[in-house]
Amino acid sequence: MFTPGSKYFLGLTGLSLVSAILYMVLVNPSDVGAVALFSLSAAAATIGGFALFTRDGDVWTADEAVTASTATMTPSLWPLVLALGVALTLVGLATTPAIFILGIAALVIGGVEWTLQNWADRASSEPAFNNDVRERVIGGLEYPGLAAVILVVIAFSFSRIMLAVSMEVAPIVFMIAAILVLVAGFYIASRPQMRGKLTNVIAVVATVLLLGTGALSAFTGERSELAKASKEKHFSKEHRECGEEVSKYYDKKASNNVSMRSGVFATIFVEDGKIYAQEIGLKKKLDTVTIARSKTVTVLFRNLDSAEHRLVVNLGEHKVGTTDVMEKVGTCTQVVGKNQEQALILNIAKQATPNAPYSFTVPGINGEIKLVVP
Amino acid sequence: MDTVSTVKSSSRRFSGLVAGLVATVLLAGCAKNAPQDTFQPKGENAKMINDLNLLVFPLAGIVGVLVFAFAFYVFFKFRDTGQPIPSQSHGKPAIEIVLTIIPALILSVVGVLTVRTIFDLAETKDTEMVINVTGQQWWWEYDYPAQSDMGITQPIISSGQLVLPVGTKVLLRNTSRDVIHSFWIPALNGKMDAVPGRINLLRLHADKPGIYAGQCTEFCGLSHANMRMEAIALSKKDFAAWVANQQRNAAPAPAGTKAAEGEAVFLNQCVRCHQVNGLKKADGTPAIAAPEESVYSGAAPNLTHLMSRNTFAGAKFDLVSKSCRADVWKATSEEFGAKYLKGVTSDCLNATELRSWLRNAPAMKPMYADPAKLAATGGKYRGMPNLGLSEDDIDKLVAYLLTLK
Numbered sequence: 109m110f111t112p113g114s115k116y117f118l119g120l121t122g123l124s125l126v127s128a129i130l131y132m133v134l135v136n137p138s139d140v141g142a143v144a145l146f147s148l149s150a151a152a153a154t155i156g157g158f159a160l161f162t163r164d165g166d167v168w169t170a171d172e173a174v175t176a177s178t179a180t181m182t183p184s185l186w187p188l189v190l191a192l193g194v195a196l197t198l199v200g201l202a203t204t205p206a207i208f209i210l211g212i213a214a215l216v217i218g219g220v221e222w223t224l225q226n227w228a229d230r231a232s233s234e235p236a237f238n239n240d241v242r243e244r245v246i247g248g249l250e251y252p253g254l255a256a257v258i259l260v261v262i263a264f265s266f267s268r269i270m271l272a273v274s275m276e277v278a279p280i281v282f283m284i285a286a287i288l289v290l291v292a293g294f295y296i297a298s299r300p301q302m303r304g305k306l307t308n309v310i311a312v313v314a315t316v317l318l319l320g321t322g323a324l325s326a327f328t329g330e331r332s333e334l335a336k337a338s339k340e341k342h343f344s345k346e347h348r349e350c351g352e353e354v355s356k357y358y359d360k361k362a363s364n365n366v367s368m369r370s371g372v373f374a375t376i377f378v379e380d381g382k383i384y385a386q387e388i389g390l391k392k393k394l395d396t397v398t399i400a401r402s403k404t405v406t407v408l409f410r411n412l413d414s415a416e417h418r419l420v421v422n423l424g425e426h427k428v429g430t431t432d433v434m435e436k437v438g439t440c441t442q443v444v445g446k447n448q449e450q451a452l453i454l455n456i457a458k459q460a461t462p463n464a465p466y467s468f469t470v471p472g473i474n475g476e477i478k479l480v481v482p
Numbered sequence: 483m484d485t486v487s488t489v490k491s492s493s494r495r496f497s498g499l500v501a502g503l504v505a506t507v508l509l510a511g512c513a514k515n516a517p518q519d520t521f522q523p524k525g526e527n528a529k530m531i532n533d534l535n536l537l538v539f540p541l542a543g544i545v546g547v548l549v550f551a552f553a554f555y556v557f558f559k560f561r562d563t564g565q566p567i568p569s570q571s572h573g574k575p576a577i578e579i580v581l582t583i584i585p586a587l588i589l590s591v592v593g594v595l596t597v598r599t600i601f602d603l604a605e606t607k608d609t610e611m612v613i614n615v616t617g618q619q620w621w622w623e624y625d626y627p628a629q630s631d632m633g634i635t636q637p638i639i640s641s642g643q644l645v646l647p648v649g650t651k652v653l654l655r656n657t658s659r660d661v662i663h664s665f666w667i668p669a670l671n672g673k674m675d676a677v678p679g680r681i682n683l684l685r686l687h688a689d690k691p692g693i694y695a696g697q698c699t700e701f702c703g704l705s706h707a708n709m710r711m712e713a714i715a716l717s718k719k720d721f722a723a724w725v726a727n728q729q730r731n732a733a734p735a736p737a738g739t740k741a742a743e744g745e746a747v748f749l750n751q752c753v754r755c756h757q758v759n760g761l762k763k764a765d766g767t768p769a770i771a772a773p774e775e776s777v778y779s780g781a782a783p784n785l786t787h788l789m790s791r792n793t794f795a796g797a798k799f800d801l802v803s804k805s806c807r808a809d810v811w812k813a814t815s816e817e818f819g820a821k822y823l824k825g826v827t828s829d830c831l832n833a834t835e836l837r838s839w840l841r842n843a844p845a846m847k848p849m850y851a852d853p854a855k856l857a858a859t860g861g862k863y864r865g866m867p868n869l870g871l872s873e874d875d876i877d878k879l880v881a882y883l884l885t886l887k
Contacts, residue, residue, distance in 0.1 A: 402659055
């Protein structure tokens, strides 16, 4: 019942399991050694189970298999992939992690595929039968894996193209590409006699075009405004301008509606030139909001005024580095218009003190909401 | 003895054993003193749940008994005794329809009542008072925002024991500073998760003055089982007195006393994490605790009025001795407020457990507070570490803490 290979691995499973238990009892139950031994046991059990299932890689039954003879090795690209993997791994060690990871992936894929091909080739002298044997084992993984890789490549290529073209041209490119795909699909579907070779030709041409354009776009780089925004850190804290004026960068493309409602601790309103707050459960309009320290809370800002406003949270001041220069601590929302809203997620670690009180203000509006952090 | 008699005798013994075990299990549920008994509601929200339960539970029980009885009858009556297999039929549509309609009707009734109860429990429009409840490993913090109609003119921070006025619709706004916890005081309402970054609402309403016990009911780490809470319901007059006391700053310890020495130890050791409102440093400036620098959750219990509570360490340990605790727990509704508001006096103090805690807190309540194992939390403690205090320091600290009423 048990094949020699499976006996070995199942024996290893048992031995490592016993060792793991003994380790836990005699050394330390939560040590990494116990984890390693359990992992070894699990890995050995997996391989042992696989060896048992495939009968140590022997051919299944006599009536399925053609009498084995000296099998002719089928030409294979997998040694090349394996070699490429080795090369990429070595290059990646010296250059970037991305190439290293690509190399490891090529090593694993090439190794597994070549091993399986060799194994299947020993089944018989019939290449078709051997291929079928190979398909039975790895087919379930190959096709989805290949599909995933193709989708990733397509998506990545698209993204490079979209980042390279200007904002005005990008939607047009997208529309044209989508129309082409739709038309081609309809044409092929309506001409059954043209399927097969034509489909292959169209797919190859489209893939080459996409990959080529994507590669070219990647080399060209992202559109200049994105590159500039990234270099000048337009979306960073340094450009968070919390004044009354609309900021050139920070207030671009403000998100004016908030979908998350269940975690709102307090809502601050601006209405008719006045600022007030409301909290769940308290019916009155408030001029003070109390937030316990180190608690992550969401505060919603709703602008009911006709003018555009933003909410600013003032959290005192602190010294800049080791200098005596004091800078304000706080944050703010983007500017929003009438009936629009924004959320701020706050986690205030330090108490407010009489010398350093905290508050919510709206630039351009008199008054404030006291923020008490006891 | 023949074989049949032996088998019957064994079978009877086995049945007797099973019956005995079942009876033991059932009777074990009839505890005399069960402070977390969900079948003894003490507030209107808990009563709503109990009322629904009193309908659904017996109904489910009856249905269960009938179904099991019928199933066992069928298994026994038609067991294989070698008889020929009876002729098979498709079934009886009339029986199938009846056996679909009856459960559907039962479930409809249960469903309607359940949904109605859920909506009633979620009602918040008639809230009279709000308390923010924050769970963190492994204690509960209660902060009372300013609410002038409840006499709360400035925020109150407390922990362990949630104090509320009797007959008042209190809305708890539950959240957490670290992992998910769950707030549960069975006598007053069901469970409500405290989720970091979210506000979950729970209503409490107590009919009478008293202490109502509860505990965390969402696994939250090493000391989840030790994360307790108690709700203290006081009459409105007593609640006003409690509020007035809580809003006072701590008075400095009288100079030259052991308590003053303990204050110095506190300033040296404890104020890194624990806040005492009104405590001043040697230079006269307010001592502001900075738990965010040392504690993973960024907060530690405020100890300004520690001795107005009668538990500590996440309500796991009593601050009062057994007899004093029994005195408060067993007090009648009329005298409960006065007994609770008396707080912890030196003759009632549970000095043994308090001293043990100060000596080595992680030994009393498992916490991730070993300084050598704080890599995962960026060097910050989850819970109170062993401060390595000397017995003399502990004596002084206890004397000081006794002044924090």
